[in-house]
Amino acid sequence: MTMTHQERMARKKEVIDARIAKATEERGVLILLKGNGKGKSSSAFGTMARAVGHGQRAAVVQFSKGRLETGEYKLFKDHPQIDWYVMGHGFTWETQDRDRDTEAAEKAWAKAQEILQDDQYGIVVFDEMSYMFKYKYLALEPVLQALQARPTMQHVIITGRVMPDGLVEIADTISSIRDEGHAFRKGVKAQAGIEY
Ligand code: ATP
Numbered sequence: 001m002t003m004t005h006q007e008r009m010a011r012k013k014e015v016i017d018a019r020i021a022k023a024t025e026e027r028g029v030l031i032l033l034k035g036n037g038k039g040k041s042s043s044a045f046g047t048m049a050r051a052v053g054h055g056q057r058a059a060v061v062q063f064s065k066g067r068l069e070t071g072e073y074k075l076f077k078d079h080p081q082i083d084w085y086v087m088g089h090g091f092t093w094e095t096q097d098r099d100r101d102t103e104a105a106e107k108a109w110a111k112a113q114e115i116l117q118d119d120q121y122g123i124v125v126f127d128e129m130s131y132m133f134k135y136k137y138l139a140l141e142p143v144l145q146a147l148q149a150r151p152t153m154q155h156v157i158i159t160g161r162v163m164p165d166g167l168v169e170i171a172d173t174i175s176s177i178r179d180e181g182h183a184f185r186k187g188v189k190a191q192a193g194i195e196y
């Protein structure tokens with residue numbers, strides 16, 4: 001007995017409706033955006049824009065130097081609902097001066113901690129935070145504790161290629177972006193509006 005397309009779709013709708021009926025909780029979620037493909041930070045800032053559009057306050061802490069003048073920074077830095085912090089000057093994970101980097105990381109984390117205790121922020125982005133654990137600039141345990149103690153309705157998005165297990169264990173939504181090609185390997189240099 002084969003099902004018609006219509007029957008199959010009706011069955012599918014029943015299953016999905018049942019799932020929707022079961023998801024009744026309202027709370028902030030912890031999202032991890034990981035993997036080697038392009039699209040982690042841009043997805044985080046896209047989601048932040050969505051939340052800001054709904055009237056939420058947002059905070060960003062960028063844990064890497066990267067490019068200081070990204071398009072998203074230029075667009076959002078003066079937005080009345082957005083507070084944007086870039087980790088200390090001159091930080092890079094290739095630096096010669098590990099003490100200075102650790103100090104910069106700790107300052108950025110102090111700011112992040114304040115944000116995680118402030119329920120005026122509906123959405124928070126910790127961009128490239130996973131490198132702090134990879135290179136041991138920050139201890140993981142206090143970060144896990146602060147994330148779990150944050151205001152109930154606060155959403156947090158963390159980006160970075162490789163996520164430590166402890167973060168994976170407490171996250172709600174985890175998306176891994178796979179690299180299946182990149183213009184860079186076709187000889188295209190970083191393009192304004194696409195890469196930064
Ligand atoms: P984006 O900010 O574009 O969303 P991302 O946050 O996923 O990228 P990062 O690891 O933070 O990726 O790297 C940011 C920069 O590196 C961007 O210029 C991006 O295009 C580039 N990039 C990301 N993935 C790759 C890759 N697999 N190969 C080459 N360049 C990449």
Ligand code: MG
Pocket residue numbers: 040041042128159
């Ligand atoms: Mg990124």
